[in-house]
Amino acid sequence: MEETTSNSIIQNSNQMLLTRNTLQTITADLVNKPTAASYLYPEKILQFGTGVLLRGLPDYFVHKANQQNLFQGRIVVIKSTSAGATDAFTQQDNLYTLAIKGLEEGKEISSYEINNSISRVLTANQQWKEILKSVENPTLEIVFSNTTEVGIVMSNDLIDDNPPASFPGKLLALLYHRFVHFNGDKDKGLTIVPTELISDNGSKLKKIIFDLALHNKLSTDFQEWLASANDFCNTLVDRIVPGALSPADYTNTTALLGYEDQLMIMAEPFRLWAIETTSERVKQRLSFAAADSNVLLVPAIEKYKEIKLRLLNGTHTLSCAIALLAGFKTVKEAMQNSAFNQFVRLLMNDEIGPSILSHTISATDINNFSSKVIDRFANPHLAHKWEAIALNYSSKMAMRNIPLLEKWYSKTTEAPALFALGFAAYLYFLKSDKTNGQYTRTINGHPIELQDDSAAFVFDAWQAPEHTVVKVLSNADLWGKDLTKYPNFKEAVAQKLELIMHDGAINALKTLEYEK
Known part of the structure; x- marks a missing residue:
């Protein structure tokens, strides 16, 4: 599910808007700000979706690892649907605040983190050529997705469509473009980590991608590269991320922190991301897991x-x-x-x-x-x-x-x-x-x-x-x-x-x- 979170109350406020320029003027001790070094990290992840689950769970783990100098990679986001705008991301330099509120061992906690894991947000219908260009990046290693359970479905997409309509169609087109650009280099495959709430999400996505490759009559060399150079992981995600704060809570929070944030979202403290893999290649690429014990790289989920x-x-x-x-x-x-x-x-x-x-x-x-x-x-x-x-x-x-x-x-x-x-x-x-x-x-x-x-x-x-x-x-x-x-x-x-x-x-x- 793709969505942006906006608060109409912002239009009536005199507080500064969260941006990279205003970040240095934020003095509230309650909010954790990103390190200067984390802005310099290369794009390692291609993400399908701008929704709150992605920003509240996978992107949270990536940001957390970056702040510990562990993963050292940022995310380029593909917005696949026409619903909602990317204006808020542009206006805020892709920064957003994650407010974590809830109970841990019966005690109430509240914490605030300004997340800078996202480097760019590109719209598929308008910037498909730029998205194709993004997979030419040699540092790219991972794909995240959350396109809801109806996103992982077979289609009749062709990779030459501009862009293909479905998520699997887009992913196949990008994988093929990367295969051609790097002349089938086995070290330039990607680790695909879907978060859609369906059983065996990685396995189902993999089958669709291979079926679509046959539908597109792609070469056996590509199909062999697809099988050997790329990894599709089954995953389980568990975190309640309601999205925007209530108007009253938002007003109180912005007053407390001293800035406005059109992309601010809330999440519960509990978090779990179980990723099924036995591959050392996958474990090395998903090095952000080391930053949080609630990211589990396990043989079976x-x-x-x-x-x-x-x-x-x-x-x-x-x-x-x-x-x-x-x-x-x-x-x-x-x-x-x-x-x-x-x-x-x-x-x-x-x-x-x-x-x-x-x-x-x-x-x-x-x-x-x-x-x-x-x-x-x-x-x-x-x-x-x-x-x-x-x-x-x-x-x-x-x-x-x-x-x-x-x-x-x-x-x-x-x-x-x-x-x-x-x-x-x-x-x-x-x-x-x-x-x-x-x-x-x-x-x-x-x-x-x-x-x-x-x-x-x-x-x-x-x-x-x-x-x-x-x-x-x-x-x-x-x-x-x-x-x-x-x-x-x-x-x-x-x-x-x-x-x-x-x-x-x-x-x-x-x-x-x-x-x-």
């Missing part, structure tokens, strides 16, 4: 995907309906309730964690990540709405949580009580009203339009309440298996559902036996 999917995403899903039924609007609001907070902690520690414990995922891995999830959920600077988490609720439950049941029951025959409560709350949340084909759940007078492919099925299941639990649990088409086959699970869900319906969500949480 499956462990980190599993931990994130189950402990972060899975906990969100299993606690979402309880929070909504209790009347909470945001995650941070719910975490301020002691009963809900305790439920989340025990859900991870007593059920999800033990389920995923394996020869590759240790108890230390689980405990460390779980404690960070608590900080992330409780972050007072994030307003993550439960209604947004509830979108496509059934498919999220099927993907994130149902596989945990198999893992749980492989270790015990006792029904997971906390999981059962979360599932019962999901069932009750989807007890909706139907009007003109739209399913709506009303809580405390507030209507929530359900956007769930299974809303109609669950609605029908509620027409005979005495059979609702069994009908939903036994739907193998929805869950991939008949969940009534798990010992005592349907009884546990039915009991928790009755408890929620009779006593309410918060009281149901309070009746849980927390000490085992």
Whole structure:
């Protein structure tokens, strides 16, 4: 997703704008300014996208390494879409402030970093020749991308298009131009590190690039160079980067720092970038990893995907309906309730964690990540709405949580009580009203339009309440298996559902036996 962050309030301010010239006049001790040497580093990275995730995670790591004199390289950015302008980057000499706000080990932190990792921002539709010229740079070694999950798709692009329409089309054209310019030099290939939030992002991008090379009838010499001189890495990124500060927070922050910044963005303290590689060539090129222990160059990223999917995403899903039924609007609001907070902690520690414990995922891995999830959920600077988490609720439950049941029951025959409560709350949340084909759940007078492919099925299941639990649990088409086959699970869900319906969500949480 490409976007620039702009604040209309800037137009009414008398404060100076962040630029390289005004940088020296910024005296606030709260903000870290880039070193003079870091402006002199050559361009080593070609980046597709100007969006906040890229600026808040990969570009953050590059900047951090540059300030430690480790990586010594800057980024030339390609803006691929016509949406948004590059004026702010031009006006600010590509400088932007990253405000890091949140909790670490329960303590609130705030820090501000002026990032100068970006050297240029070029627009593909207007500056394609200059972009082609940029890959003639012998110091170029790496490609970053974040074009959303719809960016890594096959197309019919031709490399002679000006420019090719798709991201893979553009990347292939640039790789081919580099191949021709350096006469197939095997040392001039690139390491491609996508950050799109799809599984096996590097492998999928690689296949598309090779298919496009065939579609363009490119030489076998190029295809051999593509395979041997270039590396495509699967990655996992994890950091919440909401983007622009709220108007009130922006006003307070600029007053505190003493300058305006049209590109200022916020990120949570937590950060993780797991990059799958066994190549020494890749490790040498990605030397910025040495600046932060949260950049992981590992032989396989499956462990980190599993931990994130189950402990972060899975906990969100299993606690979402309880929070909504209790009347909470945001995650941070719910975490301020002691009963809900305790439920989340025990859900991870007593059920999800033990389920995923394996020869590759240790108890230390689980405990460390779980404690960070608590900080992330409780972050007072994030307003993550439960209604947004509830979108496509059934498919999220099927993907994130149902596989945990198999893992749980492989270790015990006792029904997971906390999981059962979360599932019962999901069932009750989807007890909706139907009007003109739209399913709506009303809580405390507030209507929530359900956007769930299974809303109609669950609605029908509620027409005979005495059979609702069994009908939903036994739907193998929805869950991939008949969940009534798990010992005592349907009884546990039915009991928790009755408890929620009779006593309410918060009281149901309070009746849980927390000490085992």
